C-alpha cells in the first residue's frame with residue numbers, strides 16, 4: 001500500500017464532516033482545513049476538531065485572521081478558559097490572552113552558555129516543556145495564534161509523550177508508573193522573584209507541585225510520560241544521582257526525533273496542542289534571529305492530573321490555576 005493510499009484512511013473523520021485532516025507525520029501533528037474560525041463553531045465540528053486533536057496530539061490551522069473575541073470563542077468551544085498565565089499578565093481588556101513579543105526571547109538567549117564554568121544550572125533541557133505544570137492543575141489545551149511572524153525562524157517543536165511512554169521497555173514503565181516528580185518555579189521566570197500580585201489580586205508564586213511521572217490521559221485513558229524538563233527539579237523517592245540519571249534518560253526518550261513534528265509558522269497560523277499529551281519547544285532558534293515575532297495564546301482549563309497508580313497531583317506551594325469561564 002502506498003503512502004498516498006494510506007493517508008485518507010489514517011486521516012478519516014466523521015462522514016459529512018467539513019473538517020479536512022492531513023497528518024504531517026505518522027506519530028504526531030495534522031494540518032486541519034475546511035473551517036473558518038471567524039464563524040461560530042457548531043458542536044459537531046468542535047467534536048471533530050477535538051477527535052483530530054486526540055488522534056494527532058497537535059493540530060495546525062492556516063489563514064485564520066481572527067479577532068481577540070473570535071479567538072476566545074474558539075477556545076471556549078473546548079471548555080472554560082483560564083487567565084493568560086499564573087505569573088504573567090494577560091491583555092488588559094482580554095485577561096485570557098497572553099501576547100508575547102520577540103524581545104522576551106532575546107532576553108533568554110544563551111542563559112546557560114554565558115555562565116562561568118562550574119555554574120551551569122543542573123537542569124538544562126533547551127526549552128522543552130509542558131505548559132504551566134508548576135501549578136497542580138495545568139491547562140488542558142493550549143491555543144496559539146500567530147500575529148506577526150518572521151519570514152523564517154521561530155518554528156515550534158512538538159513531541160508525543162504517549163509515544164515516548166509506549167516506547168519504553170515494560171520494566172522501566174513499571175518503575176516510573178509509581179513515581180512522582182516535583183515541578184516548581186525557580187524564581188527567575190517572567191520578571192523574577194518578589195513580583196507584585198496580578199491585576200486580579202492573585203499571588204504570582206512561588207509555585208511548587210507534585211505530579212505523577214506517568215499520567216493517565218483524562219480523555220483517552222492512555223498513559224503518557226508527564227515530563228516537563230524545564231520545571232522538574234527531582235523525583236523525591238530517589239537519591240539525587242538516581243533522580244538526575246532517570247530524568248536525563250526520560251528526557252532523551254521524550255525528545256527522540258521520531259516522536260516529533262516541527263511547525264513552520266505564517267501570519268494567522270493557529271495551533272492547538274493537547275497539553276495533556278505533548279511537550280513543546282519554541283521558538284527554538286530565538287538566539288539566532290532579531291526579527292519581529294508576536295503570538296497570542298489562550299489556555300483551556302484542566303483538572304488535577306492522575307497517575308498510573310492513582311496518585312492525584314498536589315499543590316505543595318501556591319494556589320491552583322483559576323478559571324475565568
Ligand SMILES: [Fe+2]
Nearest residue numbers: 129130131280
Ligand atoms: Fe509553552
